[in-house]
Amino acid sequence: MTSDNIILETRNITKFFPPNIYANYKINFNLKEGEIHALLGENGAGKTTLMRILFGELTPDEGEIYIKGKKARIKSPRDAISYKIWMVHQHFRLVENLTVTENIALGLANKIIHPEKEVESKIKEIMETYELRVDINAKIWQLSTGEKQRVEILKALYAGSKILILDEPTSVLTPLERERFFKVLKKLKENRTSIIFITHKLDEAMKSDRITVLRKGKLIATVYPYEIDKNELVKMMIGKNISFLTTKNKRSISNKKVLNVKNLWVLGDRGVYAVQGATFELKEGEILGIAGVAGNGQKELAEAIVGLRPISKGEIYICEKNITNKPTRFIYDNGVAFIPEDRIGTGVIIDLSVIDNFILKTYYLPEYTKHKIFIQYNKFLNTFNDAVKKYGIIVPNPYFPVKTLSGGNIQKLILARELSKKHKLIIALHPTYGLDVATTNAVRKTLLEESMRGTSILLISEDLEEIFLLSDKIAVMYRGKIVGVFEKEKADLHTIGLLMAGEEIRGA
Ligand SMILES: Nc1ncnc2c1ncn2[C@@H]1O[C@H](COP(=O)(O)OP(=O)(O)OP(=O)(O)O)[C@@H](O)[C@H]1O
Ligand SMILES: [Mg+2]
Incomplete structure (x- = not known):
């Protein structure tokens, strides 16, 4: 397996939540260097749990994590960061009243003093390389959701991360922002960053390099998109086929307001009018x-x-x-x-x-x-x-x-x-x-x-x-x-x- 440049691997990861939920059960997952790996599964399948374990936010009851073939000791996010792992949560963790630069420099414990000029020029360099543009002097509250996400990714790259975990990154994005986001992923990949992203959208999973499906805490399979179609994916996710709603018949609507x-x-x-004469x-x-x-x-x-x-x-x-x-x-x-x-x-x-x-x-x-x-x-x-x-x-x-x-x-x-x-x-x-x-x-x-x-x-x-x-x-x-x-x-x-x-x- 190591010949296939596996950068991260889990063996038998199990996480039990009392009284009766195995959020993860004996999960053997692997991530290759420079790949975009989609993680799919029903609500409650255990996706976030597995990712939080990789990021050191949760401790598994059993199982091990290997980084580049060596057993890793990840007990906290700080440990994970030292292995160059970073996770962007579904709900962003930025300080609304601080600027972009301040948020990026904040909490990077490896250095106590961050000379502003140095920080700024490094951020600008990363912004150029990955086309992750935002106004670095803006306060977080002034940014759109898509821009906030870019700040989170900038922060990860600033910290030198090579394994980036993104929990449902696209559900908050507009169609245009989503296109931009996938361009950023491609750039990251070109720079040998490995990405795991959780999604509920089958189209997005089909665009990735590999897909892992979890169901009820278990890993069902890891597949290449060209091996399968969307119906098969759905079946892997929920264990059966579903009939999708297609179109709605035209109806006569009553006149009652x-x-x-x-x-x-x-x-x-x-303080400005968000709704103007609707x-x-x-x-x-x-x-x-x-x-x-x-x-x-x-x-x-x-x-x-x-x-x-x-x-x-x-x-x-x-x-x-x-x-x-x-x-x-x-x-x-x-x-x-x-x-x-x-x-x-x-x-x-x-x-x-x-x-x-x-x-x-x-x-x-x-x-x-x-x-x-x-x-x-x-x-x-x-x-x-x-x-x-x-x-x-x-x-x-x-x-x-x-x-x-x-x-x-x-x-x-x-x-x-x-x-x-x-x-x-x-x-x-x-x-x-x-x-x-x-x-x-x-x-x-x-x-x-x-x-x-x-x-x-x-x-x-x-x-x-x-x-x-x-x-x-x-x-x-x-x-x-x-x-x-x-x-x-x-x-x-x-x-x-x-x-x-x-x-x-x-x-x-
Ligand atoms: N702290 C906790 N205590 C008890 N149960 C938990 C805890 N955290 C998660 N769970 C349970 O573990 C299971 C897996 O949750 P997880 O958040 O990993 O699912 P998910 O695949 O990310 O789902 P979604 O798509 O809805 O985000 C769920 O049944 C959830 O209720
Ligand atoms: Mg989740």
Whole structure:
């Protein structure tokens, strides 16, 4: 095996989480020098766990790691870094109030003093080599998600890393940024850096040099993309074939207005108007897709509708009822569900238990409390167990903190909670972000079924495939404005793409 320039290898890596989960079980994985290796698997398959073990954040119960054929001792990230291993997490770990340069120099323990000029010139050199351009004097909060990711990669390269682990790097990127990202990977490869990246997108896996599939903690196979096709990959991931949602039939939509947004102005975090005069409506059972590159006001629009962000000007009505600047619970009680983008920040309370998070929005209802004080968990458990089954959520123990769930399972929990009650309107921000293929398909089916039952859906997504698949109407948001609304039949991908990039289209 060593003749094949294997740079990293694991032997029998096993990680058990009480009470009953083998997140990793006897995993024999290997990485070649200068290869781009995709790691695929269902939500909860053990991908992040394995990577955190390689990065020294978790200690395996059994098994060893070999670097260039020698047994490595990796007990902490610091050890991993000394073996030139670096991991970029799904949720970036940058200090928002510091500049790019400061973030890169920060925490590099091998040197106490970092002369600014030296640091800057080294960063600039790396930026040129890998085409990882960002404004090094900008504060992190001023950057887009794609730029933040570039800073994370710069930081890794600055530290001299040769093995780069990226946990779902593309789920946060726009289509354009994604193309750029893959160019960077190619450059890294040319410079003999080895890359492991986790993805849920089969197309991306097919573009890599090799693919490893994990399922329920076990390594199913490591294959070359030319040996297999996408269906076989899905089968390796979930153990069976699935039928993908293809297209939706045209339906007649009732005339009843469920959501009416009139000339809405909403301030963003930076004190400028993130939403500028948005006006649109949504009929009963209709799905309106809002396409747009993240950061063009979609999140602020959604937050304003559900009462999480003050409205400066304009009005919002739900079935003729004015909900402008009303408290979130009032809006929820009037039939509005919310699937937030930032599931760790807004979607769940990370230290509360799984079950507490599930009941977060309903615990106060009379049917669940005794003498208006005591929450009766036994009454919730049935609903909870049904939801766990329906959405296939992997929960080690409902009374454990929600942070013990894998990323995708947290997203499923939020969906289950939000959809456990009948609503008039669902606001869904990137609802399939971070979900595996089977769950993505299931969530899309659920949203369609809800719309068939008369629920209106405001679907905000960067995934144009998703927007086209589900929507009846498609709007594009650019710099806080709705710059075009199309019936699905009259919308074409090219035009929508141009509008998203800020081009003006006559007649839109
Ligand atoms: N600290 C922990 N305590 C208990 N269980 C855990 C802990 N961390 C992870 N798990 C469990 O280990 C399993 C694997 O989780 P992991 O995060 O590795 O999955 P993943 O493949 O990265 O999934 P996703 O695609 O959803 O991110 C899951 O069932 C998860 O609930
Ligand atoms: Mg993960």
